[in-house]
Amino acid sequence: MDHLNTKKKVAVFISGRGSNLKSLIKHSKKINSKYKIELVLSNKKSAKGLFYAKKNKIKNFAIEGKLQLFEKKSLNLLKKHKIKILCLAGFMRVLSKNFLNKTKIPVINIHPSLLPKLKGLNTHERAIKLRHKYSGCSVHFVNEKLDSGKIILQKKVKILKKDTPKTLAKKILKLEHVAYSEALNLII
Numbered sequence: 001m002d003h004l005n006t007k008k009k010v011a012v013f014i015s016g017r018g019s020n021l022k023s024l025i026k027h028s029k030k031i032n033s034k035y036k037i038e039l040v041l042s043n044k045k046s047a048k049g050l051f052y053a054k055k056n057k058i059k060n061f062a063i064e065g066k067l068q069l070f071e072k073k074s075l076n077l078l079k080k081h082k083i084k085i086l087c088l089a090g091f092m093r094v095l096s097k098n099f100l101n102k103t104k105i106p107v108i109n110i111h112p113s114l115l116p117k118l119k120g121l122n123t124h125e126r127a128i129k130l131r132h133k134y135s136g137c138s139v140h141f142v143n144e145k146l147d148s149g150k151i152i153l154q155k156k157v158k159i160l161k162k163d164t165p166k167t168l169a170k171k172i173l174k175l176e177h178v179a180y181s182e183a184l185n186l187i188i
Protein backbone atom coordinates (compact mmCIF):
# COMPACT_ATOMS: atom_id res chain seq x y z
CA MET A 1 0.00 0.00 0.00
CA ASP A 2 3.02 2.24 0.36
CA HIS A 3 2.95 3.65 -3.15
CA LEU A 4 -0.58 4.96 -2.50
CA ASN A 5 0.70 7.26 0.21
CA THR A 6 3.32 8.81 -2.04
CA LYS A 7 0.77 9.81 -4.66
CA LYS A 8 0.04 13.55 -4.79
CA LYS A 9 -3.31 14.47 -3.32
CA VAL A 10 -5.51 16.18 -5.88
CA ALA A 11 -8.83 17.99 -5.46
CA VAL A 12 -11.28 18.45 -8.33
CA PHE A 13 -13.84 21.28 -8.60
CA ILE A 14 -16.87 20.56 -10.77
CA SER A 15 -20.22 22.12 -11.63
CA GLY A 16 -21.94 19.55 -13.80
CA ARG A 17 -21.64 16.30 -15.76
CA GLY A 18 -18.22 15.31 -14.44
CA SER A 19 -16.95 13.19 -17.33
CA ASN A 20 -13.44 14.64 -16.88
CA LEU A 21 -13.61 13.84 -13.17
CA LYS A 22 -14.63 10.29 -14.05
CA SER A 23 -11.63 9.86 -16.35
CA LEU A 24 -9.25 11.46 -13.83
CA ILE A 25 -10.41 8.91 -11.26
CA LYS A 26 -10.03 6.07 -13.76
CA HIS A 27 -6.47 7.05 -14.71
CA SER A 28 -5.50 7.66 -11.07
CA LYS A 29 -5.98 3.97 -10.39
CA LYS A 30 -3.29 2.99 -12.87
CA ILE A 31 -0.11 1.71 -11.30
CA ASN A 32 2.10 4.44 -12.82
CA SER A 33 -0.22 7.31 -11.96
CA LYS A 34 1.40 9.92 -9.72
CA TYR A 35 -1.79 11.30 -8.24
CA LYS A 36 -4.82 10.35 -6.19
CA ILE A 37 -8.16 12.11 -6.22
CA GLU A 38 -8.68 12.96 -2.57
CA LEU A 39 -11.49 15.50 -2.63
CA VAL A 40 -14.29 16.62 -4.96
CA LEU A 41 -16.13 19.92 -4.53
CA SER A 42 -19.08 21.19 -6.49
CA ASN A 43 -20.75 24.58 -6.44
CA LYS A 44 -24.01 22.80 -7.35
CA LYS A 45 -25.77 20.10 -5.34
CA SER A 46 -27.33 18.82 -8.54
CA ALA A 47 -23.97 18.26 -10.32
CA LYS A 48 -24.14 14.77 -11.87
CA GLY A 49 -20.38 14.41 -11.40
CA LEU A 50 -20.79 14.08 -7.63
CA PHE A 51 -22.02 10.56 -8.36
CA TYR A 52 -18.52 9.49 -9.51
CA ALA A 53 -17.01 10.78 -6.26
CA LYS A 54 -19.58 8.90 -4.18
CA LYS A 55 -19.22 5.73 -6.23
CA ASN A 56 -15.45 5.78 -5.67
CA LYS A 57 -15.76 6.72 -1.99
CA ILE A 58 -14.00 10.05 -2.49
CA LYS A 59 -14.83 12.78 0.03
CA ASN A 60 -17.20 15.19 -1.66
CA PHE A 61 -19.05 18.38 -0.78
CA ALA A 62 -21.49 20.68 -2.54
CA ILE A 63 -21.18 24.31 -1.49
CA GLU A 64 -23.92 26.44 -2.98
CA GLY A 65 -24.33 30.20 -2.75
CA LYS A 66 -21.99 33.12 -3.33
CA LEU A 67 -18.52 32.57 -4.80
CA GLN A 68 -16.96 34.17 -1.74
CA LEU A 69 -18.53 31.54 0.50
CA PHE A 70 -17.50 28.73 -1.84
CA GLU A 71 -13.93 30.01 -1.86
CA LYS A 72 -13.74 30.38 1.91
CA LYS A 73 -15.07 26.90 2.63
CA SER A 74 -13.05 25.24 -0.11
CA LEU A 75 -9.80 26.89 1.05
CA ASN A 76 -10.34 25.31 4.46
CA LEU A 77 -11.05 21.92 2.93
CA LEU A 78 -7.98 22.08 0.66
CA LYS A 79 -5.83 22.77 3.70
CA LYS A 80 -7.52 20.20 5.93
CA HIS A 81 -7.05 17.43 3.37
CA LYS A 82 -3.46 18.47 2.49
CA ILE A 83 -4.28 18.90 -1.20
CA LYS A 84 -1.24 19.51 -3.39
CA ILE A 85 -2.90 20.26 -6.76
CA LEU A 86 -6.32 21.60 -7.67
CA CYS A 87 -7.98 20.59 -10.95
CA LEU A 88 -10.95 22.46 -12.38
CA ALA A 89 -13.09 20.18 -14.52
CA GLY A 90 -16.17 21.87 -15.93
CA PHE A 91 -16.17 24.28 -12.98
CA MET A 92 -18.29 27.18 -14.16
CA ARG A 93 -17.05 29.96 -11.90
CA VAL A 94 -14.03 32.22 -12.30
CA LEU A 95 -11.99 31.93 -9.10
CA SER A 96 -10.84 35.20 -7.57
CA LYS A 97 -7.24 36.44 -7.46
CA ASN A 98 -7.48 36.38 -3.68
CA PHE A 99 -8.41 32.69 -3.70
CA LEU A 100 -5.63 31.80 -6.14
CA ASN A 101 -3.06 33.64 -4.02
CA LYS A 102 -4.22 31.92 -0.88
CA THR A 103 -4.22 28.34 -2.19
CA LYS A 104 -0.41 28.22 -2.58
CA ILE A 105 -0.81 25.14 -4.81
CA PRO A 106 -0.97 24.81 -8.60
CA VAL A 107 -4.48 25.20 -10.02
CA ILE A 108 -5.08 23.75 -13.48
CA ASN A 109 -8.04 23.68 -15.87
CA ILE A 110 -9.15 21.92 -19.03
CA HIS A 111 -10.65 23.97 -21.84
CA PRO A 112 -12.23 22.67 -25.07
CA SER A 113 -10.22 24.69 -27.62
CA LEU A 114 -6.67 25.25 -28.75
CA LEU A 115 -5.92 28.21 -26.49
CA PRO A 116 -5.28 31.11 -26.87
CA LYS A 117 -7.94 30.62 -29.54
CA LEU A 118 -11.57 30.56 -28.39
CA LYS A 119 -11.51 31.43 -24.73
CA GLY A 120 -14.84 31.30 -22.93
CA LEU A 121 -18.02 29.39 -23.76
CA ASN A 122 -19.49 27.76 -26.91
CA THR A 123 -16.09 26.96 -28.34
CA HIS A 124 -17.27 24.29 -30.81
CA GLU A 125 -19.98 26.47 -32.39
CA ARG A 126 -17.46 29.27 -32.74
CA ALA A 127 -14.71 27.05 -34.20
CA ILE A 128 -17.10 25.85 -36.93
CA LYS A 129 -18.56 29.29 -37.62
CA LEU A 130 -15.08 30.79 -37.94
CA ARG A 131 -14.10 27.94 -40.30
CA HIS A 132 -11.13 26.91 -38.21
CA LYS A 133 -9.32 23.90 -39.67
CA TYR A 134 -8.46 22.42 -36.30
CA SER A 135 -9.71 22.52 -32.77
CA GLY A 136 -8.91 20.52 -29.66
CA CYS A 137 -8.38 20.90 -25.96
CA SER A 138 -5.87 22.60 -23.68
CA VAL A 139 -4.83 21.90 -20.11
CA HIS A 140 -3.44 25.07 -18.57
CA PHE A 141 -2.51 26.72 -15.29
CA VAL A 142 -5.20 28.99 -13.93
CA ASN A 143 -4.62 32.67 -13.26
CA GLU A 144 -7.11 35.43 -12.53
CA LYS A 145 -7.85 35.96 -16.24
CA LEU A 146 -10.25 33.54 -17.94
CA ASP A 147 -8.54 30.69 -19.86
CA SER A 148 -5.26 32.60 -19.97
CA GLY A 149 -2.65 30.82 -17.83
CA LYS A 150 0.40 28.96 -19.14
CA ILE A 151 -0.47 25.97 -21.32
CA ILE A 152 0.71 22.54 -20.11
CA LEU A 153 -0.52 20.32 -22.92
CA GLN A 154 -2.80 20.45 -25.98
CA LYS A 155 -4.44 17.84 -28.18
CA LYS A 156 -5.58 18.68 -31.67
CA VAL A 157 -8.29 17.34 -33.98
CA LYS A 158 -9.20 18.22 -37.57
CA ILE A 159 -12.58 19.84 -38.11
CA LEU A 160 -14.35 18.04 -40.94
CA LYS A 161 -16.91 19.62 -43.30
CA LYS A 162 -19.59 17.35 -41.90
CA ASP A 163 -18.83 18.26 -38.26
CA THR A 164 -21.52 19.91 -36.17
CA PRO A 165 -20.91 21.47 -32.73
CA LYS A 166 -22.22 18.21 -31.29
CA THR A 167 -19.94 15.84 -33.22
CA LEU A 168 -16.95 18.11 -32.63
CA ALA A 169 -17.71 18.27 -28.89
CA LYS A 170 -17.83 14.48 -28.76
CA LYS A 171 -14.47 14.08 -30.53
CA ILE A 172 -12.80 16.70 -28.34
CA LEU A 173 -14.24 15.32 -25.11
CA LYS A 174 -12.57 12.01 -25.92
CA LEU A 175 -9.24 13.85 -26.22
CA GLU A 176 -9.91 15.72 -22.99
CA HIS A 177 -10.26 12.45 -21.13
CA VAL A 178 -6.72 11.48 -22.13
CA ALA A 179 -5.16 14.95 -21.93
CA TYR A 180 -6.13 15.81 -18.37
CA SER A 181 -4.42 12.94 -16.55
CA GLU A 182 -1.46 13.16 -18.94
CA ALA A 183 -1.00 16.84 -18.07
CA LEU A 184 -1.41 16.17 -14.38
CA ASN A 185 1.24 13.46 -14.38
CA LEU A 186 3.46 15.80 -16.39
CA ILE A 187 3.48 18.59 -13.79
CA ILE A 188 3.97 16.28 -10.79
Ligand code: GRF
Pocket residue numbers: 014016017018019020021049089090091110111112173176
Ligand atom coordinates in the same frame (compact mmCIF):
# COMPACT_ATOMS: atom_id res chain seq x y z
C1 GRF B 1 -15.44 20.08 -20.78
O1 GRF B 1 -15.64 20.22 -22.15
C2 GRF B 1 -14.32 20.97 -20.30
O2 GRF B 1 -13.32 21.16 -21.24
C3 GRF B 1 -15.04 22.28 -20.06
O3 GRF B 1 -16.30 21.92 -19.54
C4 GRF B 1 -16.63 20.61 -19.98
C5 GRF B 1 -16.86 19.80 -18.74
O4 GRF B 1 -17.32 18.50 -19.00
N1 GRF B 1 -14.27 23.12 -19.20
P1 GRF B 1 -17.41 17.43 -17.84
O5 GRF B 1 -18.25 18.04 -16.71
O6 GRF B 1 -16.03 17.10 -17.38
O7 GRF B 1 -18.10 16.25 -18.45
